[in-house]
Amino acid sequence: MLDINLIRKDPDRVRQALINRGTDPGPVDEILALDAQRRAIIVRAEQLRALRNTVSKQIGQMRDEAEREAKKAEMRRVGDEIAALEDELGQVEAKLDELTAGLPNLPDPRVPIGPDETHNVIVRVHEGSLPKPDFPPKPHWEIGEALGIIDFERGVKLSGSRFYVLNGWGARLQRGLIAWMLDLRLQQGYEERYLPFMVKSQTLFAAGQLPKFRDNLYHDAEEDFWMVPTAEVPLTNLHGGEILSAEELPKLYAAYTPCFRREKMSAGKDVRGLKRGHQFDKVEMYAFTKPEESDHYLEKMLADAEETLKALGLTYRVKLLCTGDLGFAACITYDLEVWAPGVGEWLEVSSVSNTGDFQARRANIKFRRERGAKPEFVHTLNGSGLALPRTMIAVLENYQQPDGSVIVPEVLRPYVGVEVIRSPNSQLIPPH
């Protein structure tokens, strides 16, 4: 949510930001008109309320019956007028809120201006430490099916397209990755949280998913429950409605959750393999910071995500998203893409964003610099660390051997319990 004061004071800046994002700046004028209308109504209603308050007090002390009844009648009319104004105010505010809530965050000045992903800027490419394969690499679905660790057919049988079952070491590899990533986050200073995977509407609104992205979410038809599309949603609301003290900032969190997405926008895209499912696992990073420190933590979070890929020896690149590709709540976003030689693609495994005070406004998260100081909105940041299926793809495709087996990355061996995956269930001995 943008600050209404900012829209009032500098509408041109907001209009330009919307144009840069490739969205219609039209609502800005409508918002300004409604805002003026809103304040005019408030002034009138408040005057009437003040009048009623004082007269009502007098009525309580009046002796003269006739005079009392006359005042009551008068206040009844004032009350009707107030009710009419409140009604009008309600309509104006509803429309105003709807329009304001629909405005995306303002891009940071560092964000390159461009209409779509072709204008994203590659910040750097990191060469992984793995030796280059001297044989034609296979895509992960071939590797996984040949090893018997990914079962696409049974996934479809259970739930339809975009679902799969992981068998034996395949499941263990993913579980090992999750546990290892969480431990890595702990070392990097994040506190772990286990969160609800279903949340109510307000929680999604605060994170910026509702009302705009309703179509991409799963929800319960009878109750106000929505499946989380990312841990960012519950993490944003952990401190919703709270006023934090300056000393407890920054607050850094890491959480593992599954994520549920309809993928309507991507219908027909990436239907093969693990790349894009309706359900996927993710370890997420989240930060609540003072405004002046959010930039620093954006870089930290990016470095922490990169550390994951470095430790796995993988090749990746860092992209700075342009205005046209920027998410709704973000003012700046880095994407991390890992190289997967089997599919021959750079896969987005992480997205690290600073949302400034955009989510903090929606979720009403503030902090006090010192005792007695006026509460200010915090800044919030989120970053994947990392998305599991695509990390799995990268591991399978980068660690595949000519004989079809897959070497388990060294850092994961204590978590997975095996050095080489040759079949779903070989050497099924629990690690110690």
Next chain:
RNA sequence: GGAAAGGUGGCCGAGUGGUUUAAGGCGGCGGUCUUGAAAACCGCUGUGGGGCUCUGUCCUCACCGUGAGUUCGAAUCUCACCCUUUCCGCCA
């Protein structure tokens, strides 16, 4: 799912229609006293919106779980919903 009790400021807790501008206490902050501290005493104490002779120890409105309603006037009365606790049932 059934029954009962309850939800008031940072916390505890009073308040069943009008000097309540939410009593009192605890905590916190400031001060007096003291060599210093404690105690005692005095003062202060939330959030949001709006206005202005526009940044002020200023004025005003709203906020007692949420939302509607009754009334000149609602923390207080009515209705619906949410949540908490306890008991019963069910269950990993």
